[in-house]
Amino acid sequence: MAFVLDCSVALAWLLPDEQSKQADAWTDRLQHETALVPAIWGLQVSNALLTAVRRKRIRRADMDQALELLGALPIEIDALAALHDVLQLAQQSGLTTYDASYLELARRRGVPLATLDAQLHKAGLKLSLPQQ
Numbered sequence: 001m002a003f004v005l006d007c008s009v010a011l012a013w014l015l016p017d018e019q020s021k022q023a024d025a026w027t028d029r030l031q032h033e034t035a036l037v038p039a040i041w042g043l044q045v046s047n048a049l050l051t052a053v054r055r056k057r058i059r060r061a062d063m064d065q066a067l068e069l070l071g072a073l074p075i076e077i078d079a080l081a082a083l084h085d086v087l088q089l090a091q092q093s094g095l096t097t098y099d100a101s102y103l104e105l106a107r108r109r110g111v112p113l114a115t116l117d118a119q120l121h122k123a124g125l126k127l128s129l130p131q132q
Contacts, residue, residue, distance in 0.1 A: 002033055003026070003112045003113070004113045005037050005114050006117060008117045010045050014066040026114040030073055034074045035073065035076070036075075036109060038077075050063065081104055082104060082108070085108075086101050093126070099119075102115065103127060107129060
């Protein structure tokens with residue numbers, strides 16, 4: 001089964017000060033499953049990595065290595081977000097449309113949502129998304 005990969009989990013894999021056992025469990029699933037991401041995911045991850053470089057949390061070489069690592073993972077970009085559904089989910093949950101795009105994708109595909117974001121996780125529970 002596939003799962004939707006939120007930016008927060010990917011960053012926990014890549015940033016030493018954000019490591020998490022919960023995120024590591026999702027890493028193990030990539031050995032036999034595909035991660036699905038909304039089109040905005042790459043921009044969110046790369047911006048967070050660039051911010052980490054600017055704040056001297058990681059080096060530029062670490063950022064480049066992280067992007068290479070992500071490029072080698074079985075991650076499928078889904079660009080078919082239904083904007084009306086994303087907006088509706090954002091309004092209902094109080095999330096940004098960016099975060100709601102992860103919910104929309106998980107709901108549309110009927111797969112679990114891998115996130116470390118408490119508000120996003122709570123919104124996924126309210127939608128009865130499949131759990132890991």
